[in-house]
Amino acid sequence: YxxxxxxxxxxxxxxxxxxxxxxxxxxxxxxxxxxxxxxxxxxxxxxxxxxxxxxxxxxxxxxxxxxxxxxxxxxxxxxxxxKNKVKTSKRKLTNEFSCAEELFTIAENRNLKISDVVLENEKCFRKEKTTKTELRRIWRIMQECVDRGLTTQGMLPGKINVERRAGIMYENFLKNNELDNQAFLDYSSICAIAVNEENAAMNRVVTAPTNGASGIIPATMMYINEYISDKPKNWEIKFLLTAGVIAMLYKMNASLSGSEVGCQGEVGVACSMAAGALTELVGGTLKQVENAAEIAMEHHLGLTCDPIGGYVQIPCIERNAIGVGKAINASRMAMLNDADTKISLDDVIKTMKATGEDMKSAYKETSLGGLAVNVTEC
Known part of the structure; x- marks a missing residue:
């Protein structure tokens, strides 16, 4: 398959x-x-x-x-x-770029949004209608995953005896959220937990950009769907195009692998993707989109990958819930400021790569350090 x-x-x-x-x-x-x-x-x-x-x-x-x-x-x-080779295409793209500066310069010079730049490139591979259909399918699969996670209870597989919590948390949320002005944060966090519990149960998730960090993008989209009323038509397509190209920048210039750079390459990148894409959707300028993506990664630098027992459960599931909150916060911070910032997205990507290279292997998905050795397996 x-x-x-x-x-x-x-x-x-x-x-x-x-x-x-x-x-x-x-x-x-x-x-x-x-x-x-x-x-x-x-x-x-x-x-x-x-x-x-x-x-x-x-x-x-x-x-x-x-x-x-x-x-x-x-x-x-x-x-x-x-050969350090991933399957690539020799097809000429409408908008060639190799770093964030080049991508944002193309968008600025042509008065386009980041999602528009990416959609033009996707047209080099397939019809625009096909791209949009496939992106809607991805969003639908994400929603199905959230729904399963919110309605399934029981124990997750493995030796550490982790019980699913998203379903119970969602029931409590529905009882108590009406007068809570922080309900949007609770809702998005629960959705992230739901997705990552599905991942831990080896069910169907969308890799975004990895399975261990697969809860942040759908949770951010569920937040948009539920709480942002003034959103553009086909918002889900625009969001996924922008989020996807931010992931590409990390893939080209650093890593998306926890075993290479720790969890900053997984949850950190997912948070950066979500923050940048959310900022475009709510009307942010190109500068604000870049700033949101940068803020989100800057405050994940050095994040280790230390799953207890080798299972993508603790601390991974909760880490996605925290990550979606950081993504929303990074976007809101960026939207309040349109001044020049000291750190570019390229700067933070370069720093993330160097930090990952300096990190001991014990903190890069091996379960030989951190929580994995300091917490007794249940």
Whole structure:
């Protein structure tokens, strides 16, 4: 299956298999948790997030293959990882850019919004109608994910015994939110938790820009949908185009991988994406859009990735809820100020990369430092 075409029902079918998997979706073979070995003291040569498959026939090894998950939903083969290569296109874009300064200069010179610049580029690959249809589909899948998270209770899988909270929190929110002027913050936080509990349960989420940070973008969009009345037509398309290109800037010039730069490359980037896209939607200038994205990352610099027990549950789920609050706050701060700022988005992206390179591996998704070693697994 192509990742974006997998339906929740298909995931449920895979999850129902006990002691076996379907090889190629056809042939069942024996496979248990004991067949998976997490080697925390050794890493494969080209990226910290690597996996090596071994195939056996009658206890004889007949094939091996390595893959690397390099962040942002990208999975590459060993040969492409060796070349530091992700599938690219040689197609000429209407608006070529390699950094934030170039992107915002194009928009300013042509009197366009960032989402307009990106949509013109997308037309180089497919019809505009197709792009818009696919973006609406992404938004619909995000909404479905939030709905599942808000209506599902029980325990999350894994050894640390984490109970789902989004459903109970949402019930309490509905009882108490009418007179609370901070209700929008509660609502968006609960939506973020709902999505990340779905991710922790290995259900269908949208990688935005990673699975561990997948709650911030949909939660921000749910906030817009529910609480911002004066929004432009096709707002969801504009939001996703702007958020997506901000993620591209980090991908091109730093990293989206927690195993390379810590959680600043996941929750930090998602927060930056959401803040910039939200600011455009509420009428921010180009300067304010850049400033919001910069503020959001600036205050995630140095954020470690230290999941307890190796599960994307603690602190990851709550971290998304905090992240959406920071995104909204960064946007509101930027909208109150149109003066020149001291730090550019390119400056903070460069700093994030350098900070990640300086960070010890114990704090980069290995569960060998931070909360992962200071909190006893339940």
């Amino acid at each position: 192509a990742p974006d075409q997998v339906k929740q029902q298909q995931l449920d079918e895979v999850d129902s298999l006990d002691g076996e998997i379907k090889l190629g979706g056809i042939r069942k073979i024996k496979f248990t948790q004991n067949d998976i070995i997490f080697n925390k003291k050794k890493k494969l040569p080209y990226h910290p997030n690597g996996i090596k498959f071994y195939a056996y026939v009658n206890d004889k090894e007949v094939a091996t293959r390595m893959y690397y998950s390099i962040g942002g939903g990208f999975v590459v083969t060993e040969s492409n990882a060796k």
